[in-house]
Amino acid sequence: MGDVLSQNEIDNLLKALSSGELDADEFKGNGEKQVKNYDFARPSKFSKEHLRTLEIIFEHYGRLLSTNLPAYFRKNVQVEVMNSEAVAYSEFTNALSNPVLLGIVDFSPLEGNIIIEIADNLGYTMVDRMLGGSGLPLEKPRDFTEIELIIIERIFNVCTNLLNEPWSNVIHVEPRLIRIETNSQFAQIIAPSEMTSIVTMNIKIGNVEGMMNVCLPYACLESVIDKLNTKYWFSTMQIKDDETYKDLIEVAIAKAKIPIKAVLGKSVISVNDFLGLQIGDIIKLNTKVEDELNIYVGNINKFKALPGAASDSYAVRVSSIIREE
Numbered sequence: 099m100g101d102v103l104s105q106n107e108i109d110n111l112l113k114a115l116s117s118g119e120l121d122a123d124e125f126k127g128n129g130e131k132q133v134k135n136y137d138f139a140r141p142s143k144f145s146k147e148h149l150r151t152l153e154i155i156f157e158h159y160g161r162l163l164s165t166n167l168p169a170y171f172r173k174n175v176q177v178e179v180m181n182s183e184a185v186a187y188s189e190f191t192n193a194l195s196n197p198v199l200l201g202i203v204d205f206s207p208l209e210g211n212i213i214i215e216i217a218d219n220l221g222y223t224m225v226d227r228m229l230g231g232s233g234l235p236l237e238k239p240r241d242f243t244e245i246e247l248i249i250i251e252r253i254f255n256v257c258t259n260l261l262n263e264p265w266s267n268v269i270h271v272e273p274r275l276i277r278i279e280t281n282s283q284f285a286q287i288i289a290p291s292e293m294t295s296i297v298t299m300n301i302k303i304g305n306v307e308g309m310m311n312v313c314l315p316y317a318c319l320e321s322v323i324d325k326l327n328t329k330y331w332f333s334t335m336q337i338k339d340d341e342t343y344k345d346l347i348e349v350a351i352a353k354a355k356i357p358i359k360a361v362l363g364k365s366v367i368s369v370n371d372f373l374g375l376q377i378g379d380i381i382k383l384n385t386k387v388e389d390e391l392n393i394y395v396g397n398i399n400k401f402k403a404l405p406g407a408a409s410d411s412y413a414v415r416v417s418s419i420i421r422e423e
Contacts, residue, residue, distance in 0.1 A: 143293045143316045143323075144184035151326040152182050156297045156312065158264040163301070166256060171227040176302040180309075183298075188290035190313055191282045197241050200279040201254040202287065203261075206272050210318035211287045214257060216250075217308030220301060225249050233304050242280055251278055268325045288315045295319070360403060360414045361392045390417055 160177035167175040199221045201214040219235035225246045227233040242250070254275050261273045279285045288294070297312045319326065363383030385391070391414055393401035403414035
């Protein structure tokens, strides 16, 4: 903030201007306005806030992939969101390799489709692991066979279904895999000049790394673009009451089934005696008839009890509770 002039300084300045000692043009700024170039052929429809929110959504998606995919590959899977950027659809398709794995996904109820692209080396690794191999990619890429595409389609379906939960804070989507393409020319879901958001993720299956790109056209997200900001994101998150959450956990734990066993006693015999056991033989235990039995919940001794019977079944009656583990 500039210095504040006193009344005497203001009077002297006005007097100098009126007498011609000072020229008012000298105080006018002669700097030019900075003009930003705008490409009308590639309008910037995704703001940094939109791209940042998409990164948050797909970070959640990456955690789901890391949790679910190891069940199919029997190897550790690590997923990391690298970046998100807004590019024309033609730039995305021109950067695709050959062969390529493109999953065309219907993103209902949003209009249009999105594309999930998986690197070819990951595709070969997935097939190898699903068929019991060590999970090494091919040294020389080749076209995928029909059988391999059927196997990969199963993984694409898993990846597609996992999109539901990360998008729940924005809109409830019901994604559905339409088809898999290995040639980008057959995946023209929008005009080449249309803007898209590309979210790039690095996937590591064992020691094999590759990229997964998710192409989200602006035309598909246009109806919910206002919701793609962090303010809306955090304001729509449900705030759960701590007490209610605690009650739900207690109810869920109360329904859990746990093993419980009563130990009558223990004995040590030789292997020779064990092999020679016959019907009617008696094994002497280290407990007496009037002794209390140890009751185990899982592997923890929690109760003392006396043996007995209930109807036609053997039973025990709890006589004391062991508070220490």
